[in-house]
Amino acid sequence: MISQHKKSALKGLRVLDMSRVLAGPFCTQTFGDLGAEILKIEKPGSGDDTRKWGPPFLKDADDNDTTESAYYLSANRNKHSLAIDFSQQEGQQLIKEIAAISDVFIENFQPGKLAKYGLTYEDLRKINPGLVYCSISGFGQTGPEHTEPGYDFMAQAFSGLMSVTGETDGNPMKVGVALSDIITGLYASISILAALRHRDLTGEGQYIDLGLTDCTLASLSNLAQFYLTSGETAPRFGNAHSAIVPYQSFETSDRHIIIAVGNDTQFSRLCEVLGHKEWALDSRFKTNQSRVKHRQEIISLISEILKMHPGTYWLSKFRASDIPSSLVQNIEEAFSSEQIKSRDMKIEMRHPQARKDIKLVGSPIKLSQTPVSYTKSPPICGEDTVRVLQNLLGLSEATIQNYTKKKIIG
Structure with a gap:
């Protein structure tokens, strides 16, 4: 189902997006869903790095791979793609002209790299004092590591996230998705909105400095x-919880299930469902504090019983007794569930390279008066360059042809 609404929370807001990969694009896609105009600047001929991060790739009408990877599609809807080579002076000038009439500028280049192109915050604030400029990097703009490249994997390792992820007796593990990038994208959204609020009150723009490691540590x-x-580092507990018991995954006769008992009342109900009311009166298990101390004993007892029946059997029992629980589902099962279907978390949009509508992950943001809208599928590299430059900057056809010939735009 495609949502289109005239009322959008960020309608009229223009974002000049020079970010690539995931953290920045995830932020600007959110802004686009909320109605902002997103102008995505890409390198002519190649575009965002993630376009090549596959398979899988979007299939064309003849079932052949296109240049659009699933990774790229995940974070780039509701954007206009402009292919501009800003390594050339005339390309830099185009960026400056767009920045002069934009509300937000977001980038994720290595700290200091944009200085040689005249595209730093100090450069752009001279032509647009109200500009909100957001820089995303691996370690922020200061500190001894700040010039190091920034990748999600590095941030997960450096911040300590990997040290607390994985089985207790196993190796440190990264999270299954690029969580540092996603979290930083969310912090970027919050920071930009706060800066825009300040600008609306004072007319003053400002600079935002975000590091993947900072956001992950936070x-x-x-x-x-x-x-x-x-003064001690938190131990790694795998799928268990360091301070709550039982709060982890268990094996049933056919699949894994999780139980999330958050208080002693829920534990008492769990004991009743499992046929052992006496556990709730046992001094070793009566309170959460005592259960944490005797973790292995109670977990062993619960595990033995849960293996006697399939996951759906236990889930129905737990739900009936108001015990927080869920089957451990894969992504296909999640999308197939009636709950997710009812929340419009799978959407479909037309794409010029596809034979039929493409499926995308919907926005989780549900606003009553200004709902999100899906108006433009993830663009092909440079598909909007000419139209936007003509409409926004008033460039003539001759100027466009000249820029194209000189490979300043693509």
Whole structure:
């Protein structure tokens, strides 16, 4: 189902997007869903790095791979693609002219790299004092590591996230998705909106400095605070919880299930469902604090019983007794569930290279008065260059042809 609404929360906002890969594009896709105009600047001929990150790739009408990877499609709808070579002076001038009439500028180049192109915050604020300029990098703009390249994997390793992810007796593990990028994209969205609020009140733009490592460390939340409070690093518990028991995954006779008992009342109900009311009265298990101390004993007892029946059997029992629980589903099962279907988390959009509508992940943002809208599928590299430059900057056909000949645009 495609949503299109005249009322959009960020209608009228223009974002000049010079970010690539995931953190920045994830942020600007969110803004695009909310109605902002997103002008995505790409390198002529190649575009965003993630276009080549596959398979899988979008299939064309003849069932052949296109240049559009699933990775790229995941974070680039509701955008206009402009292929501009800003390594050339005339390309830099085009970027400056667009920045002069934009509200937001977002980039994720290595710190200092845009200086040689005259596209730093200090450069652009001279022509647009109200501009909100957001830089995303691996380690931020300061500190001894700030010139190092920034990748999600590095951020997960450096921040400590990998040290608390994985089985207790196994190796440190990265999260299954590029979580550092996603989290940084969300922090970028929040920061930009806060800066825009300040600009609307004062007319003053500002500079935003975000590091993948900072954002990932901040997301460790209670585990980071565990260290700051105790002076000890939080242990790795796999699918269990460091401070709540039972709060982990278990094997049933056919698949895995998770139980998330958050208080003693829920534990008492769990004991009843499992046929062992006496556990809730046992001094070793009566309170969460005591269950944490006797973790292995209670987990062993629960595990033995859960293996007697299939996951759906236990899920129905737990749901009937209001015990937080879920089957461990794969992504196909998640999308196939009636719950996800009812939330419009799978959408379809037309794409010029595809024979039929393409499927995309929908936005989780549900606004009552200004709902998200899906108006433009992820663009082909440079598909909007000419139209936007003509409409926005008033460039003539002759100028466009000249820029094309000189390979300043593509």
